[in-house]
Amino acid sequence: MNRARMAPEVWASCPAASWIGRQAYIRMTCACHPVTWTVHSSYRGAINVQTGQGLVCFVPNEAGRGPLNINVDAKALSDAGYPKPGTRLVSDGGAVTFEDGQRVSLADSRVWEPTGLFRRPVLNEKLVGRNISCARGVAMLLGHMAGVGELMDMRYGAPTANLNAFSRAALPNVASLCQAVRSGDFVGAEKATRGLVGLGPGLTPSADDMLSGIMVSLVLGSRNGVGYEGISEFTSRIAAVSGSGTSALSREFLVQAAAGRANERLLRLVEAVYTGTPSEVRDATLDVIRIGHTSGTDMTAGVVLGAGTAVTLGGRAA
Amino acid sequence: MIRRVVSQRGVYRDSITLLRVSQGVQKVAGVRQAAVVMATPLNKRVLGDIGFVGSDIDGATPDDLVIAVEAEGEGPLNEALKATEKLLSSPAVGAGVRRASSGISDALSKSPDANLAVISVPGAYAKHEAMVAIRAGLNVFVFSSDVPREDERELKEIASKQHLLVMGPDCGTSIINHVVLGFGNAVRPGPIGIVSASGTGLQEVSTLIHKRGLGISQAIGTGGGDLSDTVGGITTRQALRLLQADTETRIIVLISKPPGEKTARAILSDVRRSRKPVIITFLGAQFAPPRLGKHIWARTLGDAANAACALASKSSVRANASNISRAAFAEAAKLSRSQRYVRGLYAGGTLCYEAQVVLEPKLGPIYSNAPLDRRYAVEGAARSKHHSCIDMGAEEFVGGRAHPMIDFTLRKLRIIEEAKDPETAVLLLDVELGLGSNSDPAGELAPAIADAKALATKGGRYLCVVASVVGTEGDFQGLSEQTRRLEGSGAVLASCNSEAAELAALIATRGETAKGGGSR
Amino acid sequence: MTRRGGLVGKEIIAINVGIPSFADDLESQGVKVQRVDWKPPAGGDEKMLKILEKLGS
Secondary structure (H helix, E strand, O other), X not given: OOOOOOOOOOOOOOOEEEXXXXXXXXXXXXXXXXXXXXXXXXXXXXXXXXXXXXXXXXXEHHHOXXXXXXXXXXXXXXXXXOOOOOOEEXXXXXXXXXXXXXXXXXXXXXXXXXXXXXXXXXXXXXXXXXXXXXXXXXXXXXXXXXXXXXXXXXXXXXOOOOXXXXXXXXXXXXXXXXXXXXXXXXXXXXXXXXOOOOOOOEOOOHHHHHHHHHHHHHHHHHHOOOOOOOHHHHHHHHHHHOOOOOOHHHHHHHHHHHOOOOOHHHXXXXXXXXXXXXXXXXXXXXXXXXXXXXXXXXXXXXHHHHHHHXXXXXXXXX | OXXXXXXXXXXXXXXXXXXXXXXXXXXXXXXXXXXXXXXXXXXXXXXXXXXXXXXXXXXOOOOXXXXXXXXXXXXXXXXXXXXXXXXXXXXXXXXXXXXXXXXXXXXXXXXXXXXXXXXXXXXXXXXXXXXXXXXXXXXXXXXXXXXXXXXXXXXXXXXXXXXXXXXXXXXXXXXXXXXXXXXXXXXXXXXXXXXXXXXXXHHHHHXXXXXXXXXXXXXXXXXXXXXXXXXXOHHHHHHHHHHHHOOOOOEEEEEEOOOOHHHHHHHHHHHHOOOOOEEEEEOOOOOOOXXXXXXXXXXXXXXXXXXXXXXXXXXXXXXXXXXXXXXXXXXXXXXXXXXXXXXXXXXXXHHHHHHHHHXXXXXXXXXXXXXXXXXXXXXOXXXXXXXXXXXXXXXXXXXXXXXXXXXXXXXXXXXXXXHHOOOEEEEEEEEEOOEOOOOOHHHHHHHHHHHHHHHHHHOOOOOEEEEEEEOOOOOOOOHHHHHHHHHHOOOEEEOOHHHHHHXXXXXXXXXXXXXXXXXX | OOOOOOOOOOOOXXXXXXXXXXXXXXXXXXXXXXXXXXXXXXXXXXXXXXXXXXXOO
């Protein structure tokens, strides 16, 4: 029991991938091997690789599994800037090897593809509302508010003077997006999204993360009987708006979220809000707000707004 | 006011780095505001709205990073932009920046005069690396834990034959030749030497000595397992011999939990033979051994620091006459009837233990996940009951997070939980500064403390918060600023952890323990 | 065997094996540190390295 619990940051000489998200797997295998790809970007905790089909992200196990993630058993994959963007790597189907000889073995990895079906029935509106309040409480207390996350605490008619510049810009669009979802107004939703994609600080702009949270809550809700069927068409239109409005990296995540796919921590939060106890919601929120800097808080804000919107729609069909 | 925007193409940095960049830039004197964002159309519009315009920003694409700075003049502006570059540039391997070595042997060929290996690899590999270092004639500081005791013994036997020091495994702190290894605080040089099996214990005693105007010659961490009977105190005994021979050292302080029985006998016979006075702190030990002569038996870390300073300044060792009674009565008067328990929430395991040593004679059983008395063991994560001291650095809490001296998330949540309990009278906290700790503990804790107190007030109660800060004004977090902000949140600060525990007991019992409490 | 011998009273010249921030902290106190880019003892894959060499990187 002492402080030597800090995990050191090391490359093992041949780290093995333990999990590959389904979409990453498709991108990795959809090529004739051996194949050469390039490093898109790398920073502490991730190496993003540009395959012919899109990005895949090498991340440590602790980052959690995700649709585009390849989880590797190294505590942290790289210092900032290494491997350098534009450098190449070779995939032979069983392993990838970077330019400096560093190798990641994929042989023993398993494909991760959650069903999106909750393990327990969705709670009634009152209890989901209680869970939403719990998530909001934890996130407001412990989250990071430099982005639009603070909007999760907005009440209608409350003063906006204390909001930061990004939140103030986002507020009317967030409100009209939720309204458009409630009324099934595709055009209105697209318009509102245009006012949100790419907005805010962070490597993945803050509002993008919130949109991811909103979309995942709506899609998973729909799949489990809350909100309305056919929500996916709604969300894929929203994601299409992201065309040139945000970075390539963030767009990848938005597209996944539109299909209800996201990091497992976010999925667990959504499931906890719809079906779980306040204590489960609290633990799940803590795990999500640790993602990135404001990213986790912004995603939680999205869940608060998305789940809140979905339950008011009840279980009706489109 | 001058505004400038620079954009960087294809620069990806994780969000935490971006945060650090924007915080770093805002700290530059003369900078009014700064924004670091990806150059998406909407962000460009927001920046435009707050006054940042220009061709640099117009040409930037969503995959570019934009840094927008508003400053009072060219000078601060250039400083800010320089700071940004520095913060964004990475200590990357390759590009000829700093070629690291592939192993210890390779490192030695580049640095043949090296005399110390600092090892923090995963526990399974630590023994191997330490062995390589020792065979190459290096002293070692092993931060890694989870090394089997038999391996530790083997390392230390080989090292001691070569007169090499093995600090660790499981060693968080040392101060050698006034250089801090691992975690630790800025303390001045002086005549007091420390040998400690506990990192936080070493920090507490060294900072208290510094605060009293005296200083440290050497503070040798031995690692948590050194005084087990398997290892037999090899490093401790070696360190004692070193300090005997060291001309700068006049007084020696020994800190640990009670050693294994066999080892205790060996250590005590070493102590009795020591020419220099030794202050022995076996935290939680029941009885002082006989025939200590000029050596001193200290019950707490605070007592040990006092005794060391008294000896060093050649004044007599008196019990610390603390005038905490007034603060205690003022706080106690505000408590409501239901409130009666002390709840310690600790980041430092040794300080948690020391608090129990102080509280138990005054309050009776103290529940803990690292208990003084095994009958009162509880799971740390369970709801607190009765009086309790929880070590939040214990394995069950830390899991995938950083240690609570760095990541305050769980402690803050727990603070709020305790505030909701109508029987909680006093919260007892430790705050560590110095290398390796959180860069702004007060910034983390003060809001949680304020919220907790407000919660209690709304429930018709008064939540008392007592804390102590382990640090000196030389620590980068800024002792006086941290103290000020903690006091500003309503916390009562004690001069050391043992005093904080005494104060907490006084308050919870409404002063009854002042009347000769405790027979120990 | 004890070509370096004791530490007390001598200038510390360190080799850091593991967490880089320890090396940073030592350097901030003016201590010379040689960093080891640590990897556990295991081989790389020679065939793969040859392919990369052929690609001319």
